[in-house]
Amino acid sequence: MKFRAKSVDLGFIRTFAQLLSALSRCSRNFVLRITPDKLIFVLSDKEAANAASSVSAWGEIPKDPYFSEYAMEGVSAEDNEIYLEISPEKIAGCLSTLRSSHSVAGLKIKLTKKFVPCLTFETEFQSINSTPTCVHDVPVVLVLRRMWSHYQDPDVPPFDISIGMPELKMVRLALDRMKNLGPRLTITANRRGRLSLSVDAYNVKCTVKFNDLRVYDINDGDVQESEEDTTQDPDLQFSVEVDMKTMIQMISSDLHKPTNFICSLCETRRLHLYFLYGDISLQYSIPSVGDHS
Template sequence: MRFRAKVVSIDCIHHFTNVVNTISKLLKKCTLRLTLDKMYFILPDQVSNGGVSMWCELKQANFFDEYQMDGASKEHNEIYLEIVAENICRALKSAQNAKSLKIKLTKKQTPCLTFEVELPSIASNSRLVTHDIPVSVIPRRLWGEYEEQEMPDFHVSICMPPMKTLKNIAERLKNLSTYLTIAANQDGDMTMKVETELVSATTRFQHLEVPPVTSTDEETQSKDWPQNEFASARVDIRKFLQFLAGQQINPYKVICSKCFDGVAEL
């Protein structure tokens, strides 16, 4: 197996760093999947245990000036690596003013993802900083555990308010309860509610954007759900705040899709 990639654009380095920083705020270990045209950061389905699953997909052409990859075999031309996301963040900290960034799969005492950061220098020769990050190669027989999860049919899909606004509200509500109920309908209404034996507090949003239904959504969106009917999901406030605090890619739109049985997709 071989992998080698190079980034020259400082804007691409910064954007890639922001993506990895966001991922590291959500999880400790993740799976890095490498294909010829895409790079994936995956956390397998943990919802059944009350956890979070994640699927992050990056087109390599949007980030890398050079990209070469030879996978496990010609039939299965992919590479799966288990890696600690925070270690990638530490390596990328030294690349914020880099002339270039190289990433390659190497074999030291253990398999490593090596980051070579070329830094500008007053002298004629550039400085080179190298970070070796240990990885575990995932065997082919386990690849099926890292396929993209099929989302359940959802009843409501809505564009959420700004992340900063949600974070400020959730910070206050966490002092009242451990769990938060998020509800929305297709009229653009959304509520955030906590309820205990002693207190009930609700924040309401109106006139939010409702994303248009695409051909893909038509396969997963319930067609019998009344437009003004609310669908709700009950989430752990701490995990919801962890998601909000980790956003460093400044998304212009965050869509939340909810099922009546309490499942939420962000």
């Protein structure tokens, strides 16, 4: 098995570090799937033993256009992938300087063999007389082929509605003002593009409403703006109640301005958050409070 990649795209390198920081908020361990055309981070099966009643998270980074070099050899020609169990917190920690540094010239990622298998990150910095390099070795655990089926994209039930969210900072501000009113947040949406965030607890009810939002159809990961559906009542509302702290945690990463931010509801069951940063995606599936189905 071999893997080597290099990027000189400073914007991507910062986003990469921020993505790993966001994932580290969900779990101490993820599985990194290295495929011929993309990198996929999936919540470790050990961490997702109660996946139906816990948060699922996964992120995808395509090879193009972010890596100027990308070469890999999987387990075999038939199974041309590599599965590594890894701590996103450790990677994010060693790449923390990339989020704000303006002297980074490039980032190399290699699968290496030290005393144990490692992902080695080599950060190159700009300098007048030389190219200093900072090297971090992050230990990984190779996942056996018979366990690969546990680390595919999480199963997500069909959505009742998918709606484009307001600007992320507006959602963060609204939840920050509501978080002390109650432990649960209710998200409600309809096909007219109306969305409400509400807290109802201790004889106090607070609701923040947004109008004229885009409604989407999402099928097998393909996102398209929804066409008018004359068979469904546009005023029919769908709601999901989730844990307030979990929701705030999922939207509080350093990734500030997504290209697209979509919220999908499975009535009374799950809330799905889809963030797109260029061609990089980050997704969370949050269970409804008390849901174990």
